[in-house]
Amino acid sequence: xxxxxxxxxxxxxxxxxxxxxxxxxxxxxxxxxxxxxxxxxxxxxxxxxxxxxxxxxxxxxxxxxxxxxxxxxxxxxxxxxxxxxxxxxxxxxxxxxxxxxxxxxxxxxxxxxxxxxxxxxxxxxxxxxxxxxxxxxxxxxxxxxxxxxxxxxxxxxxxxxxxxxxxxxxxxxxxxxxxxxxxxxxxxxxxxxxxxxxxxxxxxxxxxxxxxxxxxxxxxxxxxxxxxxxxxxxxxxxxxxxxxxxxxxxxxxxxxxxxxxxxx
Numbered sequence: 165x166x167x168x169x170x171x172x173x174x175x176x177x178x179x180x181x182x183x184x185x186x187x188x189x190x191x192x193x194x195x196x197x198x199x200x201x202x203x204x205x206x207x208x209x210x211x212x213x214x215x216x217x218x219x220x221x222x223x224x225x226x227x228x229x230x231x232x233x234x235x236x237x238x239x240x241x242x243x244x245x246x247x248x249x250x251x252x253x254x255x256x257x258x259x260x261x262x263x264x265x266x267x268x269x270x271x272x273x274x275x276x277x278x279x280x281x282x283x284x285x286x287x288x289x290x291x292x293x294x295x296x297x298x299x300x301x302x303x304x305x306x307x308x309x310x311x312x313x314x315x316x317x318x319x320x321x322x323x324x325x326x327x328x329x330x331x332x333x334x335x336x337x338x339x340x341x342x343x344x345x346x347x348x349x350x351x352x353x354x355x356x357x358x359x360x361x362x363x364x365x366x367x368x369x370x371x372x373x374x375x376x377x378x379x380x381x382x383x384x385x386x387x388x389x390x391x392x393x394x395x396x397x398x399x400x401x402x403x404x405x406x407x408x409x410x411x412x413x414x415x416x417x418x419x420x421x422x423x424x425x426x427x428x
Contacts, residue, residue, distance in 0.1 A: 196260040197225040205256055205269040213274030218243045221256050228258020233351075235371060245278045246271075247292065250349040281372045286403050288345045295346025298408060300385060301426040304335035311336060311386050314420040317413045322401050322422050336386035342428055343385055355382035375400040377410065386423055390416025398423070 203223045210216040219230050221240040229238040232254045234246070246252060255268045276292065289296040302310035311330030315321040330336065341361065344354040345368060353368040366381020379396040386392065393412045401409040401422075410423040 194262040196262050198223060198260060200260070200265045200267055203256070203258070203260075203265065203267050205267060207254070207269050207271045209271065209273075211275075211277055213272060214277045215246045215249070215273050215275065216243070216278045217246055217271060217273075219254055219256075219269070221258070226258050226260065228256055231255045231257065234369070235373065245280060246273055247276065247280045247284050248347045248349070248351055249273050249276060249293070283370060283372050283400075283403055284347075286405050287370060287377075287408070288347055292347040293349075295344050295348065295352070297342050297344045297428040298385075298425040299342045299428045300330070300339060301407065301424045302331060304330065304339050305332065307331050309422075310424040311339075311391075312422055313417075314411070314422045316418065316420045318420065319399055319401060319411055319413065322409065322411050322420070325422075326419065330386070336388055336391070338385050338388075341385050353379045353381065355385070384410070384423065385425070391421045 203221065203226055206220045206222055208218045208220070210218075217232075219232060219242050221228065221230075227240070229236050230242050232242060232244060232246075233252065234244060250273060252271050252273060253268050254271065255266055257264065257266045259265070280292075284292070287296065300310050302308040307328075308331045309325055309328055312325045313327040313329060315324055315326065330339065338357040340359055341355070341357045343356065344352075346352050346354075351368050351370070353366040355364045355366065356362075357364075364382040366379055368380065369378040371378070377398050377400055383392055383394075383396050384398065387396075391412075392415065394416075398410040398412055401411050403409075406427050408423075408425045410425075412421050415421050
């Protein structure tokens with residue numbers, strides 16, 4: 165009988181000891197601080213209808229980022245000069261606490277009263293609505309370098325041609341094509357595969373800060389596989405009023421590739 169009592173006491177002691185060792189966990193449950201309707205987005209233009217814009221998400225307790233079409237700003241407030249006249253839609257993506265949301269605000273731009281970065285004028289001309297047309301800076305078999313293989317992942321080595329395809333034996337199928345960039349109500353990209361080809365319409369994003377050009381829809385001239393980037397994103401090596409040099413660091417063939425264009 166005494167043995168049974170001692171055994172029972174020992175087991176009870178072990179239970180109490182292990183129970184005391186278990187950590188106390190405070191579970192934090194995320195709760196929404198508001199709903200989407202309660203998120204306030206404010207757009208301010210420096211002049212009526214002007215293209216200098218400030219976007220602000222003013223609701224306390226909300227975090228996220230702005231997509232202002234020219235890029236993303238991982239902050240509640242961003243100021244920029246917008247290059248495209250017409251109605252623009254800007255989107256804020258954030259969290260209410262326990263769930264994510266997106267909300268947009270529209271801004272009407274009637275005048276480009278603040279100068280754009282020079283790269284915009286170089287790409288589309290000072291007549292931003294009229295735009296500018298670009299063609300290859302060479303013709304098939306001319307011996308010049310305007311569409312060629314180059315070292316991969318090395319923008320600084322873009323002039324080191326591994327194979328001068330366009331200037332020798334093997335130009336792209338759209339060697340006589342053209343492409344137009346304009347800001348007529350949107351960032352418009354128009355591709356023509358040849359002199360008499362039907363227009364293929366798309367859009368583009370010029371990232372001045374990171375020196376990239378992205379086309380959406382049709383790809384640029386000479387983007388045939390495996391030369392170009394299927395995503396339409398290219399590094400800008402140089403962009404002037406009459407010449408543009410683009411580079412892809414690692415194409416489907418495992419090399420770099422260079423495009424040199426001139427104004428038509």
